[in-house]
Amino acid sequence: MKPFLEKALIRNSSKTYLRTNEFLGIVTIISVLSIALETVSSLTEYQTLFTIIEYVAVAIFTIEFIARLYAKDEKKEYLLSFYGILDIVSIVPTYFGVANLTFLKTARISRLLKFLKLSRVAKLSRISKYANKNSKKVQEVRVISMEIYLIALAIAVMIFASLLYLFEGERNVLFADIPSAVLWVTTVLLGSGVNHADFSTITKLLVVGLQFTSLLLFGLLIAIVGNMVERRLLGSSSVD
Known part of the structure; x- marks a missing residue:
């Protein structure tokens, strides 16, 4: 299991890694759009849909976080890194059941920085692939x-x-x-x-x-x- 997780989440030269990044990127975009739209007062009738999207996204991000932590050799280094903290911040508000507080609801937008990291790594991988x-x-x-x-x-x-x-x-x-x-x-x-x-x-x-x-x-x-x-x-x- 660990070799597969390393291939999917750490080894940026593998196709599995790129597919995983693309999937996480799509989930990130959908979840952030949902967070933005739920602030619109005229869309309150869709609150149930926004809530479902949030819980599904958080479940996926939680699985990713646990899998990444398991696959990492330096677990403490990952937890204390910028992106490790970012991964935690992106899911903690929902688990505390306080997602309706404005500050914590808005904090979930930090997932966009996660998407930027995924995009940057994908860029480096594609450049390496095509360089020769x-x-x-x-x-x-x-x-x-x-x-x-x-x-x-x-x-x-x-x-x-x-x-x-x-x-x-x-x-x-x-x-x-x-x-x-x-x-x-x-x-x-x-x-x-x-x-x-x-x-x-x-x-x-x-x-x-x-x-x-x-x-x-x-x-x-x-x-x-x-x-x-x-x-x-x-x-x-x-x-x-």
Whole structure:
């Protein structure tokens, strides 16, 4: 059993690992969308469905956590690592039966960071797989950085939106639910001006962080696109 779990959860060069990552990624996306939608007051009639999705997702994440812990040789190191703590945070609120508390409900959005890790590892594995293949495959690898960038962008939007909903949702209609906050965050990332006057101190700090993140993401986008254009013009077939 342990060799199989290592192959599925640790050895990132195996096909089983990639399939496991893809499955966990899909579950993560569904669970996060469910968390976001259950904050919308007009969707309360679907609360039972959201609850079922949450319990199924938590069951899957729990199995993954236990399996990963069993397969790891350095169990303590995993438990104290960033992603080990993240795995725990993503499931603990539901098991404590306090998922209806706003803070703990919003904390489950941290699962998106788990998805970013899965995506990054998948990228490295795919690059390793294609690095010595023909140029057509190498061309395919060149779009992977853009895929990861778009995933990181979506995750940044969701995390900032969730935090704004948490700290400002009860007093500001702009952040009445997570989808509304997502729309507002997206407009800020696109360069829209922000009026800080009606925000609390912690929300103002979040907005400043969002604006810095916007600059960083824009810089990364320029670097990625510039690299792709340069390779296309120069006809280079190497993979970084």
